[in-house]
Amino acid sequence: MTEIRVGHLYPEYLNIYADRGNIAVLANRARWRGIDLVVEPVSVGEELRPGAHDLLYVGGGQDREQALIAPNLAAKGDAIREAVDGGAAVLAVCGGYQLLGRFYRDRGGAELPGVGLFPLHTVAGERRLIGDCLLECELERGEKRTLAGFENHAGLTQLEAGAEPLGRVIAGFGNDGESGFEGCRVGTAIGTYLHGPLLPRNPWLADWLLARALAHRLGEAPELASLPDGLEQEAHLVSAARARSRGGRF
Amino acid sequence: MAVARAAARLSRLAGTGGGTTVPGKVLSALDPDALDRLAERLPLGSALVSATNGKTTTTAMVAEILSPRIRLAHNASGANLVSGVTSTLLSARNAELGLFEVDEAALPEVARRVKPRAVCLGNLFRDQLDRYGELEHVAERWRAAVRDLPAEALLVVNGDDPQVGDLSRERPGALVFGLDDTRHARPELQHAADSKWCLSCGHPYEYAAAYVGHLGDYRCPACGHGRPPLEVAARDVELRGLEGADFTLAAPAGERRVRLAVPGLYNVYNALAAASLALALGAELDDVQAGLERFGAAFGRFERITVGERGLLVLLVKNPAGANEALHTLVQGGAPKLAVLALNDAIADGRDVSWIWDVDWEPLLAGLDRVVVTGERAAEMALRCKYGGFPPEAIEVVPELEGALDRGLELTPAGGELVMLPTYTAMLALRKIVSERGFVRPYWERAA
Numbered sequence: 001m002t003e004i005r006v007g008h009l010y011p012e013y014l015n016i017y018a019d020r021g022n023i024a025v026l027a028n029r030a031r032w033r034g035i036d037l038v039v040e041p042v043s044v045g046e047e048l049r050p051g052a053h054d055l056l057y058v059g060g061g062q063d064r065e066q067a068l069i070a071p072n073l074a075a076k077g078d079a080i081r082e083a084v085d086g087g088a089a090v091l092a093v094c095g096g097y098q099l100l101g102r103f104y105r106d107r108g109g110a111e112l113p114g115v116g117l118f119p120l121h122t123v124a125g126e127r128r129l130i131g132d133c134l135l136e137c138e139l140e141r142g143e144k145r146t147l148a149g150f151e152n153h154a155g156l157t158q159l160e161a162g163a164e165p166l167g168r169v170i171a172g173f174g175n176d177g178e179s180g181f182e183g184c185r186v187g188t189a190i191g192t193y194l195h196g197p198l199l200p201r202n203p204w205l206a207d208w209l210l211a212r213a214l215a216h217r218l219g220e221a222p223e224l225a226s227l228p229d230g231l232e233q234e235a236h237l238v239s240a241a242r243a244r245s246r247g248g249r250f
Numbered sequence: 251m252a253v254a255r256a257a258a259r260l261s262r263l264a265g266t267g268g269g270t271t272v273p274g275k276v277l278s279a280l281d282p283d284a285l286d287r288l289a290e291r292l293p294l295g296s297a298l299v300s301a302t303n304g305k306t307t308t309t310a311m312v313a314e315i316l317s318p319r320i321r322l323a324h325n326a327s328g329a330n331l332v333s334g335v336t337s338t339l340l341s342a343r344n345a346e347l348g349l350f351e352v353d354e355a356a357l358p359e360v361a362r363r364v365k366p367r368a369v370c371l372g373n374l375f376r377d378q379l380d381r382y383g384e385l386e387h388v389a390e391r392w393r394a395a396v397r398d399l400p401a402e403a404l405l406v407v408n409g410d411d412p413q414v415g416d417l418s419r420e421r422p423g424a425l426v427f428g429l430d431d432t433r434h435a436r437p438e439l440q441h442a443a444d445s446k447w448c449l450s451c452g453h454p455y456e457y458a459a460a461y462v463g464h465l466g467d468y469r470c471p472a473c474g475h476g477r478p479p480l481e482v483a484a485r486d487v488e489l490r491g492l493e494g495a496d497f498t499l500a501a502p503a504g505e506r507r508v509r510l511a512v513p514g515l516y517n518v519y520n521a522l523a524a525a526s527l528a529l530a531l532g533a534e535l536d537d538v539q540a541g542l543e544r545f546g547a548a549f550g551r552f553e554r555i556t557v558g559e560r561g562l563l564v565l566l567v568k569n570p571a572g573a574n575e576a577l578h579t580l581v582q583g584g585a586p587k588l589a590v591l592a593l594n595d596a597i598a599d600g601r602d603v604s605w606i607w608d609v610d611w612e613p614l615l616a617g618l619d620r621v622v623v624t625g626e627r628a629a630e631m632a633l634r635c636k637y638g639g640f641p642p643e644a645i646e647v648v649p650e651l652e653g654a655l656d657r658g659l660e661l662t663p664a665g666g667e668l669v670m671l672p673t674y675t676a677m678l679a680l681r682k683i684v685s686e687r688g689f690v691r692p693y694w695e696r697a698a
Contacts, residue, residue: 012446016376016384018607020441024637062384068452130380132601150602152380196604200633231636231647235629242595 004030004213006039007053009076010061010069013043014096017152019059021197022091025206026055033225035214044072048079054213055089056080058096060195066095066104067112073099074113081117089212090117090189093198097183097191098122098155107154118184118191119163120175122155127250129153133172133194134243135182139208146170147202148239149194151182157193159184166192172247188212201235203227270329274336285332288339289348289364294320296348296364297531300357300392301372301408303572304520305330307512307551308372309351311524315533315541316347324349331356335364347531354388355381358395369399370406370527371414372519375463375571376444376608378600385444389413396420404530408523409478410465412445412455418478427482427526428467430500434487434515435459435466440574441608450475462516463571482526484518492563492583499525499539506539511546514579516572521545552576554667557689560659561667566677568599570608576671577614585617586669590658591635592651592676593625599673603627606634615640620661622646624654625676651676652683 008023023039030037042048061069080100084090092100101120104112114121135147147167156176159165165175166183174182175193183192190209192198199206207224215221277284289296299309306328313324323342325334330353339348352360354374361369371392374385382388396405396417409415409426418424435457439446443463448455448470455476460466469476484497494511497518510521525538533541555562565580567573580586595601615621615638623631628649636642648654655670662668672680 015441015608016379017602018604021604021607021634021637024607028637028639062386064386064452065447068447128383130602150380150604152602196602197607200607200637201630228642231629231632231642231645234647235627235633238627238629242601246601 001034001036002214002217003036003038004054004210004217005052006037006055006057006213007042007048008039009042009056009058009073009096011041011043011059013065013069014059014061016060016062016065017094017150017195018197019057019093019195022059022093022199023057025197025199025203026210029203029206029227030210032227035210044069048076048083050079050082051086053083053088054216055091055209056083058090058092058100060094060096063106066099070099070104070112070114074115077115077117080115084117084187084189087188087212087216089209089216090191091209092189092191093195094153094193097193098157100189100191101157101184104155117189118186119160120157120184122157124154125156127154129173129177131172131249132239132243132247133174133182134170134240134247135167135172135174135194136170137167139185145204146236146240147192147194147198147205148236148243149192149196149198149202151193151195153193166190169248171243177248188216196239201232201239203229203232270325270327271331271333271337273340274329274333277336277340278333285336285339286363288336292323292345292348294347295367296350297368297370297527298350298352298357298361298364298366299370299372299523299527300352300354301523302354302375302377302569303575304372304516304523305351307517308370308520308523308527309349311521311542311545312527313349314545315524315528315538316349316531319537321346322349323347325351332359332363335360355391358391358398361395361399365400366403367400368404368406368527368530369396370523370530371417372408372523373411373465373571374413374445375569376605377569378602378605380600380602381597385413393417393420406523406526406530408465408519409480410461410467410519412449412464412468415478416449425481425526425530426478427522428477428480429461429465429487429515429518429522430480430483430485431487431497432459432467434461434489436461439464441570441610448473448475462519462575465519482522482529484522487515487518489513489515489579489582492579497521501525501529501535503529503535506535508539508542510542512552513583514575516575516579555684555689557659557684557687559664560662562684563667563669564677564680565669565671566674567609567671568674570605573609573671577609577611580669581613581617585614586667587617587619588621588658588661588668589614589618590622590624590654590668590670591631592654592670592672592680593623593627593631594673594675595627596675599675603630606631611635612638618644620644620646622648622654622658622661624648624651625673651679655680655683
């Protein structure tokens with residue numbers, strides 16, 4: 001049986017917005033296609049072994065928990081960047097997204113070190129940006145898709161010149177509430193503020209990540225069988241409508 | 251104030267609610283210091299109860315204990331912001347003691363204005379992050395509020411919650427309660443546990459016993475920060491499924507065996523909090539025991555209603571820790587074959603529905619033949635079931651609540667009981683439907 005190996009970074013620290021929902025979606029959608037998804041926690045005491053994972057997942061945490069693991073995560077920076085260079089997929093959500101950038105600076109001016117995978121940095125703002133959010137993405141040229149989620153962040157994220165955002169904000173705040181963009185993409189790595197969790201109501205992104213992970217494992221991306229996604233589409237539509245009616249407002 | 255009282259009647263006449271917050275809002279707009287002055291008039295002062303989970307039930311238990319001897323101003327309907335407390339004081343003119351459940355975020359302001367003689371703090375769990383923000387921030391605001399309490403005020407805290415128990419160190423003479431029965435410890439910390447890292451040094455706590463979420467007997471192996479000594483404890487707990495729970499209440503004044511008519515370990519915690527606060531306010535141990543034993547559930551939290559030939563069991567679910575306990579108790583009491591899950595996303599429910607993914611629904615799902623999902627976010631709830639391993643063909647999506655209730659009743663045999671698990675606004679809507687059909691009274695009548 002084909003296997004996808006997932007490295008889940010700091011699951012006991014970074015799990016604030018139901019990150020295990022994202023993992024459950026990846027595992028089930030792999031299993032329904034006869035693929036086994038093996039999830040290995042990679043925490044404070046563990047090394048990230050080169051080539052060991054096809055997909056890395058980093059969730060969000062509360063401020064205190066992020067501060068507790070940030071130095072340890074930053075020390076894994078070389079291994080994470082090498083994994084992405086080698087074609088492994090990454091999904092980083094909220095706090096995980098911030099910490100894969102260059103640094104996070106809090107309201108008092110103290111900085112948490114970042115991994116430097118995403119060319120961006122984050123500075124805490126005065127108000128939290130909270131609400132439903134809808135994006136338009138084009139991860140593959142000519143294929144425009146929407147992502148519907150919920151954002152809740154005090155950090156304002158600035159992409160560096162030339163950095164590729166994950167998507168254009170249709171409704172909601174996005175990276176900093178002003179640029180009109182949300183998230184960041186570097187090759188097979190995706191970072192975003194959107195939780196909800198993100199993948200149940202956006203199964204196309206789950207399948208995109210599974211395809212990248214399979215390509216890393218097998219050397220080429222196989223065609224993934226389509227699945228009955230009626231409930232997922234319905235949840236997507238409700239969430240998208242929420243973003244249009246009440247996203248991006250204080 | 252006459253204007254505000256008139257507003258209460260108007261609110262009820264307009265059919266928009268029980269008039270439980272409108273008069274307070276009107277009065278606060280007309281007179282910003284109204285709450286301070288209304289509270290000052292109470293001859294026995296005020297007592298406040300706050301917690302993420304159980305504040306309505308705990309406060310109602312305290313009311314049951316004290317009400318035979320003391321006239322109370324009690325916000326029994328759950329209107330627990332400044333406006334709700336003000337409204338309660340307006341409509342209880344002859345009260346001797348104010349007894350208020352208070353929203354976690356509103357606690358600092360209510361405490362500053364009411365100047366309570368006792369404050370009981372139960373627990374802090376992640377809850378509606380879109381509204382309250384992170385747990386640590388709520389805890390910091392509580393700590394500041396405790397420091398600002400009047401010098402003579404009594405503090406009552408749950409020692410089993412690291413964040414809350416630590417507040418006892420802010421205030422010498424604080425009364426600490428907790429659970430002392432390792433037979434009911436969970437084998438490991440639940441997914442929804444929050445305060446897992448030592449407050450002093452950040453090292454993971456070790457648990458001699460973890461009871462509900464992160465509530466338990468914890469100690470940091472690195473620096474020794476741990477659960478403060480308990481002055482009021484529950485021992486020898488016997489859970490009687492959905493029927494109730496028995497425990498031995500051990501207090502400085504003596505011990506009593508208490509037979510609760512409400513189920514689950516979380517209600518033992520509520521009873522402990524209520525007993526501790528009542529004792530701190532000077533109640534006799536016999537009155538505490540009698541009050542707790544008389545107590546039925548706070549409205550909608552756990553409620554059995556007869557609907558024609560069928561029963562309806564309603565269990566409120568509103569955040570991961572609370573929902574886990576409700577589900578655990580439900581399954582222990584005999585797992586149902588059918589359930590109706592109602593998920594709304596109004597402000598009072600939390601607009602961010604991600605919390606349903608932190609709830610351990612799986613023990614319930616494992617016993618179900620069929621699930622009906624309803625509410626404004628019914629499809630999201632359906633996905634939670636589907637990705638929790640439940641067969642999609644056994645999930646029925648009926649977004650409209652009344653239709654889902656009828657579908658559930660239709661699938662329930664005569665003489666059977668339908669289990670419904672609604673979020674807060676879904677629970678209110680459900681009560682309205684059931685009361686319009688003549689099966690229950692509106693809550694503001696019941697609470698009075």
